[in-house]
Amino acid sequence: METTLLRGGTLIDAASPPRAADVLVQAGEVRQVAAAGEGEVPPGARVLDVTGLLVMPGLVDIQVHFREPGGTEAEDIASGAEGAARGGVTAVVMMPNTSPAIDDPAVVAEVLAIGRSAPVEVHTAASITVGRQGERLVDVRALHAAGVRVFTDDGNAVMDAGIMRAALEATTQLPGMVVSQHAEDASLVAGGVVNEGLVARSLGVGGRPREAEEVIVARDVALARLTGGRYHVLHLSTALALDHVRRARAEGAAVTCEVTPQHLVLTEGDVARLGTSGKMNPPLRTAADVDALRRGLADGTVDAIATDHAPHAPEAKAASLADAPPGMLGVETAAAVVWTHLVRPGLLSPARAVEVLSTRPAAIAGLWRHGGPVAPGRPANLCVLDPEETWVVDPDALASRSRNTPFAGDRLTGRPVLTVVDGRVVMSRLG
Incomplete structure (x- = not known):
């Protein structure tokens, strides 16, 4: 099972006001939420710096x-x-x-x-x-x-x-x-x-x-x-x-x-x-x-x-x-x-x-495993979004087998850069 520390992101969920936090993901669940810079780093953990990014359900x-x-x-x-x-x-x-x-x-x-x-x-x-x-x-x-x-x-x-x-x-x-x-x-x-x-x-x-x-x-x-x-x-x-x-x-x-x-x-x-x-x-x-x-x-x-x-x-x-x-x-x-x-x-x-x-x-x-809050003991189903990334929608670059997007060629600001499902990183645009 992957162990990942999301360090320094701004945590946004339905449970509490936005705050800077370290989120530890281990054994498929959120193991710890700590103040930014104070999160535990278990041996072998993958540490991802998400400062300036938004961590959400x-x-x-x-x-x-x-x-x-x-x-x-x-x-x-x-x-x-x-x-x-x-x-x-x-x-x-x-x-x-x-x-x-x-x-x-x-x-x-x-x-x-x-x-x-x-x-x-x-x-x-x-x-x-x-x-x-x-x-x-x-x-x-x-x-x-x-x-x-x-x-x-x-x-x-x-x-x-x-x-x-x-x-x-x-x-x-x-x-x-x-x-x-x-x-x-x-x-x-x-x-x-x-x-x-x-x-x-x-x-x-x-x-x-x-x-x-x-x-x-x-x-x-x-x-x-x-x-x-x-x-x-x-x-x-x-x-x-x-x-x-x-x-x-x-x-x-x-x-x-x-x-x-x-x-x-x-x-x-x-x-x-x-x-x-x-x-x-x-x-x-x-x-x-x-x-x-x-x-x-x-x-x-x-x-x-x-x-x-x-x-x-x-x-x-x-x-x-x-x-x-x-x-x-x-x-x-x-x-x-x-x-x-x-x-x-x-x-x-x-x-x-x-x-x-x-x-x-x-x-x-009825999908109780999703939707937050991001809290210890909850399943680690997470999205990290870069609120400042600007990108242009290219239909040919989408994962779909089809191309029928009404937003083709549009310049958008804000983009998911990391997706975690049951503790596994299934998509990452982070370096």
């Missing part, structure tokens, strides 16, 4: 598409997990819209077996309905027994309110279970390509109205209130839906939500510039929605940032805007995008950034 991405099984020309677990490690992520939750769908314990076991050789901790969601067809509830108890805690038909909203009610009721009976929803009414977004409005009309493509998200979130919040179940909104994108989450939370409902880095930074107006790299579902929205999501992130209404990392092979994204599949890369760039656009301008404190990138997503998905 490893980031947790609870919405990634690693395309295995069935879509490995775009990504597989190995390449996706490598990108996660480079991005300071120590645990991920894969979405079940694979081929076949992750809807039974045998597929769960297959995916988790592959994930055991990955550099980061790989978990998987399972679908809510068999085959993600929206017609019949999966065997929730069997999948829960197989280790699944997050259930979602991601990519498809569950339109049958009865099925959604049954799934939410199951969360009251199975510890740690949460139902997550891609909240867009299928009948309202059929044929839609980008956000409905002026941009869609100027590009000559169909629109996906903001209200399509609102009506699903409103319905599901009502069902969560009725059942007492745990409900999580995936990649929430509109001020309309956010208002429903805020009211539900005030009423005591067990409702959480996440946003993506791209929905916090980009708008529908960027689609003409980005082309198919700017196409995703739900689509990039208005500037007013971006402002509302940022305010929700700052005031605590938004619980987590997750990437919806969605790789597609270059030839697929080379199609027309109407025909190209939706989705963007994100797992390797998320921390830097958040640092550049939210932390450095003062919209988020570093501690709040750690909370939404690590602590809260870990709690939502």
Whole structure:
């Protein structure tokens, strides 16, 4: 087992104010946290000087598409997990819209077996309905027994309110279970390509109205209130839906939500510039929605940032805007995008950034080994970030098998330089 001393970094977690510290990692756990320069150096320990860098809990991405099984020309677990490690992520939750769908314990076991050789901790969601067809509830108890805690038909909203009610009721009976929803009414977004409005009309493509998200979130919040179940909104994108989450939370409902880095930074107006790299579902929205999501992130209404990392092979994204599949890369760039656009301008404190990138997503998905605090006896799942490193996003240099990043060519400031998973250094840019 590796023994590593992280010397002199600034420790940021949810437990206490930022402070300069030495963090000793031994036998897979944080063994000691001492004042900077005063940490024990056991014989044979690897000493890494991280002065001027930030030491934090490893980031947790609870919405990634690693395309295995069935879509490995775009990504597989190995390449996706490598990108996660480079991005300071120590645990991920894969979405079940694979081929076949992750809807039974045998597929769960297959995916988790592959994930055991990955550099980061790989978990998987399972679908809510068999085959993600929206017609019949999966065997929730069997999948829960197989280790699944997050259930979602991601990519498809569950339109049958009865099925959604049954799934939410199951969360009251199975510890740690949460139902997550891609909240867009299928009948309202059929044929839609980008956000409905002026941009869609100027590009000559169909629109996906903001209200399509609102009506699903409103319905599901009502069902969560009725059942007492745990409900999580995936990649929430509109001020309309956010208002429903805020009211539900005030009423005591067990409702959480996440946003993506791209929905916090980009708008529908960027689609003409980005082309198919700017196409995703739900689509990039208005500037007013971006402002509302940022305010929700700052005031605590938004619980987590997750990437919806969605790789597609270059030839697929080379199609027309109407025909190209939706989705963007994100797992390797998320921390830097958040640092550049939210932390450095003062919209988020570093501690709040750690909370939404690590602590809260870990709690939502039941990943107790991740998310901090960085304290003796805790599993050593850590990220060290250089808040001053400036770098340019080069799609060809990313770990992903795909290249569809909307941040290609962007100059970002802030970058993970060390990732530790269960005490092992799985990524290092330190000299």
